[in-house]
Amino acid sequence: MDTVTQVAIADVKRRHRESGLRSIWYLLPAGVIVALVIGYPVLRAVMLSFFRFSPLGGSVTFVGMHNYVQVLTSRQFGAAALHSVIWTFGVVAFQFVFGLIGAVLLNQKFRGRGIVRGLVLIPWATPSVLAAMMWMWILDANYGVLNDLLTRLGLAFLARPWFSQPHTALPALMLIDVWQGIPFFAVMLLAAMQTIPDDLVEASKLDGATAWKTFWSVKFPIILPTCLITTLLRIVWTASYMDLILIITQGGPGYASLTIPADAYYTAYSDLNFGGATAMAVIQAIVLLGVVMVYLKLLSKQGILDK
Amino acid sequence: MIIVGHVLRRSVLWILLFCWLAFALGPYLWMFLTSVKPASELSTIPVHYLPQHWTFAAYAELFHTTPFLKYMTHSIIVAVVTALATLVLAVPAGFSLSRHRFRPKKIVLSALVASQFLPSILLVLALFPIMQSLGLLNRMIGLVLVYTGFVTPFTIWLVKGFVDGIPKEMDEAALVDGCSELKVIWYVLLPVLTPGLVAAAAYIIIFSWNEFLFALTFASKDSVATLPVGLNTFIGDYVTRWDLLTAGGVVSAIPILIFFTLVQRRLISGLTSGAVKS
Numbered sequence: 001m002d003t004v005t006q007v008a009i010a011d012v013k014r015r016h017r018e019s020g021l022r023s024i025w026y027l028l029p030a031g032v033i034v035a036l037v038i039g040y041p042v043l044r045a046v047m048l049s050f051f052r053f054s055p056l057g058g059s060v061t062f063v064g065m066h067n068y069v070q071v072l073t074s075r076q077f078g079a080a081a082l083h084s085v086i087w088t089f090g091v092v093a094f095q096f097v098f099g100l101i102g103a104v105l106l107n108q109k110f111r112g113r114g115i116v117r118g119l120v121l122i123p124w125a126t127p128s129v130l131a132a133m134m135w136m137w138i139l140d141a142n143y144g145v146l147n148d149l150l151t152r153l154g155l156a157f158l159a160r161p162w163f164s165q166p167h168t169a170l171p172a173l174m175l176i177d178v179w180q181g182i183p184f185f186a187v188m189l190l191a192a193m194q195t196i197p198d199d200l201v202e203a204s205k206l207d208g209a210t211a212w213k214t215f216w217s218v219k220f221p222i223i224l225p226t227c228l229i230t231t232l233l234r235i236v237w238t239a240s241y242m243d244l245i246l247i248i249t250q251g252g253p254g255y256a257s258l259t260i261p262a263d264a265y266y267t268a269y270s271d272l273n274f275g276g277a278t279a280m281a282v283i284q285a286i287v288l289l290g291v292v293m294v295y296l297k298l299l300s301k302q303g304i305l306d307k
Numbered sequence: 308m309i310i311v312g313h314v315l316r317r318s319v320l321w322i323l324l325f326c327w328l329a330f331a332l333g334p335y336l337w338m339f340l341t342s343v344k345p346a347s348e349l350s351t352i353p354v355h356y357l358p359q360h361w362t363f364a365a366y367a368e369l370f371h372t373t374p375f376l377k378y379m380t381h382s383i384i385v386a387v388v389t390a391l392a393t394l395v396l397a398v399p400a401g402f403s404l405s406r407h408r409f410r411p412k413k414i415v416l417s418a419l420v421a422s423q424f425l426p427s428i429l430l431v432l433a434l435f436p437i438m439q440s441l442g443l444l445n446r447m448i449g450l451v452l453v454y455t456g457f458v459t460p461f462t463i464w465l466v467k468g469f470v471d472g473i474p475k476e477m478d479e480a481a482l483v484d485g486c487s488e489l490k491v492i493w494y495v496l497l498p499v500l501t502p503g504l505v506a507a508a509a510y511i512i513i514f515s516w517n518e519f520l521f522a523l524t525f526a527s528k529d530s531v532a533t534l535p536v537g538l539n540t541f542i543g544d545y546v547t548r549w550d551l552l553t554a555g556g557v558v559s560a561i562p563i564l565i566f567f568t569l570v571q572r573r574l575i576s577g578l579t580s581g582a583v584k585s
Contacts, residue, residue, distance in 0.1 A: 037456020
């Protein structure tokens with residue numbers, strides 16, 4: 001190696017060492033906008049949750065823990081919290097089960113596989129307003145095709161106004177979210193399955209294991225970390241997702257389909273109690289953070305994520 | 308016996324796939340069929356599955372009497388500007404997080420991840436008073452700012468992953484030849500990164516095309532409303548006009564479905580490679 005090259009390489013190495021300072025200029029623009037849109041407002045909101053004020057202006061009064069006490073002792077918030085739990089875990093459980101089955105199906109060899117893979121993803125790319133609209137029409141009390149099908153099948157007693165009955169409103173909303181979310185699980189799990197080495201599966205087959213057994217003893221342990229991480233992402237996302245509720249039921253009838261984020265939304269924009277609403281949102285954030293920490297702690301204890 | 312088993316397995320596979328496709332696409336098919344029926348056919352019992360008379364009257368009415376095309380224009384502007392702004396911010400940041408060595412890197416990376424776990428309602432409530440006092444409510448630039456800030460962390464994460472996948476020797480060779488680092492990004496890395504950046508842009512465009520909550524809270528006036536907010540207003544205004552509503556649904560779905568089909572493969576591999584690895 002001639003000296004010129006050596007000097008040049010040394011120069012590059014020196015520049016790399018100095019990159020600590022220079023990297024600021026690369027990160028600053030993005031950092032500023034993220035700080036302005038996420039960091040500062042969120043910190044400010046947490047602070048404001050100790051005050052009473054309305055979004056339309058007016059006085060701002062320090063009330064200490066008052067907003068939190070009021071929220072945590074309200075019956076409506078209790079109901080919303082219960083609905084949030086049902087909504088989140090119900091939706092994610094169905095999405096996981098069907099997503100896993102879907103990933104197994106898409107991992108088979110069949111003609112037109114590329115097209116099928118693309119088509120089943122469509123619900124995932126569907127805007128929530130569009131999904132809401134399509135399902136409102138399908139589940140329409142009078143002219144909906146679901147009630148029509150039930151009637152034709154002689155199950156007319158099952159036909160009902162799905163979104164305006166307290167016991168079916170939340171499950172009907174969950175159905176729509178499950179519809180939207182299955183492809184996400186299927187895609188993530190399919191990607192994980194494609195990393196499984198063929199020879200492992202072959203070896204298991206040579207040992208005389210059935211396809212069922214091969215799946216659970218060879219394939220499933222490999223995709224388990226992806227299953228768990230995808231589930232966590234989905235839990236966090238679903239808990240905050242409230243578009244369908246805002247569009248279709250507004251939390252009703254009564255508050256039969258009200259979840260915590262929807263409760264916070266209406267507390268802010270219908271009751272104009274911004275401090276109370278922010279307190280709800282902060283509680284939601286803390287609970288989610290707790291769920292994430294416990295979840296990750298349990299996983300790392302089991303050593304599942306290290307593999 | 309083996310052949311019978313094979314045929315049986317194939318049939319089960321295709322039956323399950325058919326059920327899945329019917330569930331996934333049924334709502335779209337039904338929306339389309341509804342949109343080409345005359346309004347009078349929608350209130351019949353029992354329901355006619357296929358239109359007795361095909362008509363595109365609802366589409367004509369949609370374009371002539373409603374501000375639908377205006378909503379669509381707003382959506383396109385917001386999506387494209389957000390995607391460009393986000394990429395301009397995220398490419399240098401992603402590059403730096405992949406190539407530079409500096410101490411608080413771990414903190415920056417965890418902050419990026421943590422920002423994605425915040426409930427969107429908290430962001431809405433946090434941003435609303437600030438946007439109001441800055442006069443950014445009901446302005447497209449306000450919505451673009453919020454979207455950009457919201458998707459930048461995840462985009463940085465994606466770009467970092469893409470740059471990680473490029474061998475270091477490539478940019479080091481260029482540095483040895485005396486290129487400045489910015490030139491290295493522009494001339495050496497960008498061409499290689501393009502497929503990844505297309506995927507990232509696709510993700511951002513789909514996000515802002517579909518986003519509802521921020522749009523509803525920060526830009527609900529007709530003069531700035533994007534498609535989701537416009538459609539939501541429609542649902543309230545035309546609650547019994549399902550021919551018109553479904554026509555609007557079909558029109559708003561077409562661009563995003565075409566776009567999604569085009570970039571689908573790249574988008575998926577970009578999204579899954581990061582998640583499956585980490």
